[in-house]
Amino acid sequence: MSVELWWIIAVGVTIVIVFLGGWALGRRRLPPSRQAPALPDSRDEAPARDEEAREGEEEKEAEEEREARAETPAVPVVPKEEPPPSDGLFKRLVTGLSKTQGQLVKRLDHVFRGRGEIDDALYEELETVLLTADVGIRATQRLLDAIKRRAERDELSNPEALRSLLQDEIRRVLSRGDSSLAEVEGEPTVILVVGVNGAGKTTTIGKLASRYREQGRRVLLGAGDTFRAAAIEQLEVWADRAKAEIVKNKEGSDPSAVIFDAIKAGQARGVDVVIADTAGRLHTKSDLMDELKKVTRVAGKAQPGAPHEVLLVLDATMGQNALAQARVFHEGCSLTGLILTKLDGTARGGVIIAICDELQLPVKFIGIGEKVEDLRPFDPDDFVRALFS
Numbered sequence: 001m002s003v004e005l006w007w008i009i010a011v012g013v014t015i016v017i018v019f020l021g022g023w024a025l026g027r028r029r030l031p032p033s034r035q036a037p038a039l040p041d042s043r044d045e046a047p048a049r050d051e052e053a054r055e056g057e058e059e060k061e062a063e064e065e066r067e068a069r070a071e072t073p074a075v076p077v078v079p080k081e082e083p084p085p086s087d088g089l090f091k092r093l094v095t096g097l098s099k100t101q102g103q104l105v106k107r108l109d110h111v112f113r114g115r116g117e118i119d120d121a122l123y124e125e126l127e128t129v130l131l132t133a134d135v136g137i138r139a140t141q142r143l144l145d146a147i148k149r150r151a152e153r154d155e156l157s158n159p160e161a162l163r164s165l166l167q168d169e170i171r172r173v174l175s176r177g178d179s180s181l182a183e184v185e186g187e188p189t190v191i192l193v194v195g196v197n198g199a200g201k202t203t204t205i206g207k208l209a210s211r212y213r214e215q216g217r218r219v220l221l222g223a224g225d226t227f228r229a230a231a232i233e234q235l236e237v238w239a240d241r242a243k244a245e246i247v248k249n250k251e252g253s254d255p256s257a258v259i260f261d262a263i264k265a266g267q268a269r270g271v272d273v274v275i276a277d278t279a280g281r282l283h284t285k286s287d288l289m290d291e292l293k294k295v296t297r298v299a300g301k302a303q304p305g306a307p308h309e310v311l312l313v314l315d316a317t318m319g320q321n322a323l324a325q326a327r328v329f330h331e332g333c334s335l336t337g338l339i340l341t342k343l344d345g346t347a348r349g350g351v352i353i354a355i356c357d358e359l360q361l362p363v364k365f366i367g368i369g370e371k372v373e374d375l376r377p378f379d380p381d382d383f384v385r386a387l388f389s
Contacts, residue, residue, distance in 0.1 A: 093376070093386040096368025100349030104133035105388050108163065115159040118151060122159055126166075133347070134319040136354030143169050143353075167384055173353055174380035177362030179337070182308040188220070188266040188274045190299055190306035192259075193339075194292055194329055195313035197228055197280035200341040200367065204313050205275050206238025207375040208365070212273050213242050220269065222262025222276040223248035224255040224295065235277055245271065255279055255291060256298040263302035276307070289332035296333055311364060313339045314355070319348040326355050335359075341367035344374075349387075 094101075107129045115122060123144055130140040147165040156162070183189055191208075195201040202225065209219045221239050223246060225231040232248050239246040247262040259276045266274040276299070279291055299306040312329045314322040322340075329335055338356075343349050343366055352363060363378040 090382060090386060092374065093368055093382060094389055096344035096374070097349060097383075097387050099345070099347040100133065100343070101387055101389075103347035104129065104135075104350055107132075108166070112159045112163050117157060118159050118162065122162075123148065126162070130350065133350035134354065135350040136320060136323060136358070139173065139354040139357040142357060143173075163388075167388055170353060170387075171380050171384045173357050174363065174378075174383060176356055176360055177337070179362045179364055179378050179380075181364060182336075184305070184308055187303060188263065188271050189308050190263055190266075190303060191273065191275045191309040191311060192278060192296065192299060192307035192333075193275060193311050193313060194278050194333060194335075195280055196325060199280070199313045199315040201225075201280055201313045202231060202234050202238065202277055204339055204341060204365075204367065204375060205235065205277055206242060207367075207372050209238065209242040209244045209273075209275055210372045211375070213244060217272040218270070219244040219273045219275065220262060220266045220271045221246045222259050222274060224259045224262075225277045225279050226251055226253050226255050226258060227279045228281070231277070245269065256295050259295050260298050260302045263299060263306060267303065285328065289328070292329075292333045309336050309364075310334060311337050311339050313341060316340050316343045316349055316351060317346040319346075319351050320354070322351050323354050323358065326359055326361070330359055330361065335361055337362050337364035339363070339365045339367070339375075340378075341375075344368045352383075 108126070111122065111125045111129060127140055127144060130143065131137065135143070143166065146169045147162055150156075150165050151162065156165075181189075181191070193201055193205050193208075205221065209221060212219045219242065221235055221244050223232045223235045225235070226249065229251070232251060236246060236248070238244075245265075247258065247265050249258050249261075255278060259278075262276060263274055276295070278295055279288065281288065296307060296310070310333055312326060312335050314326060316322065318325070326335075326338065338361055340349075340352055340355075340363060343352075352366075355361065356363060365375055366378050366383070368374050368376065
């Protein structure tokens with residue numbers, strides 16, 4: 001190769017090197033804004049772009065929500081209403097009588113249904129059902145005789161019609177006597193409460209005091225059950241709950257003296273009602289009756305005409321034993337009415353029919369639960385309607 005050719009090549013290479021060096025030097029001096037952006041690595045930058053996009057969307061949604069709240073007037077928050085109470089006292093009565101209903105009414109319905117005629121076999125089955133529900137022999141026979149007469153008089157042939165007749169006769173038996181409590185003007189009404197221990201006597205007194213207090217009456221309790229351990233303390237608890245006054249003495253003291261003091265205190269303090277607790281058990285039945293007779297006499301000395309009510313508290317779960325108790329107490333202290341407790345815990349509530357039929361005494365109250373309102377005035381119509389509902 002000639003010298004001239006070599007010379008041309010060397011000059012060309014030198015020119016290229018100089019050009020490239022100048023371009024690189026100018027590139028380094030450019031400001032960042034005029035530099036070409038570096039190509040990102042898609043594997044590293046893609047998640048970052050997605051995150052930024054999500055944040056942008058969330059921020060946009062939050063802004064729109066704030067604007068909507070600002071444009072929408074505030075609405076007051078209405079508290080959720082409590083569910084309405086149960087259907088009231090009648091529903092509790094139906095529930096309280098459910099065991100007796102199962103023993104009496106459901107079995108009666110089974111007897112009535114599926115029969116084509118009224119015959120002696122039907123009456124025999126009715127008799128069995130009534131007796132097993134503790135209606136008692138005497139009351140059962142009277143009920144059957146009454147519905148037989150009415151069925152023959154009206155020439156009834158459909159067994160279902162006897163159901164209505166039986167309801168009417170039970171209602172008639174339970175409606176004997178005045179179920180309201182006596183009221184005395186100008187001096188305390190004195191109520192003597194009697195019954196064996198365990199029947200719920202002291203608890204019933206407390207509930208009765210609460211009912212009077214709800215009516216705005218001023219009530220005083222006389223702690224005359226001085227023989228049972230803790231009876232006085234139990235009555236004190238009820239007096240405190242009912243906001244009633246109480247007159248008491250030490251355990252073992254004379255019950256008649258306590259009742260006398262209670263009546264005199266009621267007169268002096270101007271109370272409306274004096275409710276006297278009494279002994280529920282002494283050594284023998286005759287001792288108990290003698291003590292109750294004495295209490296009754298002493299009450300009359302403290303206030304002429306007292307006691308104005310003598311109420312016997314009976315435990316419905318006792319069945320026919322409750323009827324036997326009612327006979328003895330009625331002979332001993334001339335009862336004016338009955339309070340039947342624990343009807344919600346027994347299938348033997350039919351005894352109320354037997355007691356009313358035999359003793360001709362009104363039921364003043366029935367107990368169908370533990371609450372104060374579960375001691376309710378006795379209404380024969382409501383009772384029969386709930387029993388046969």
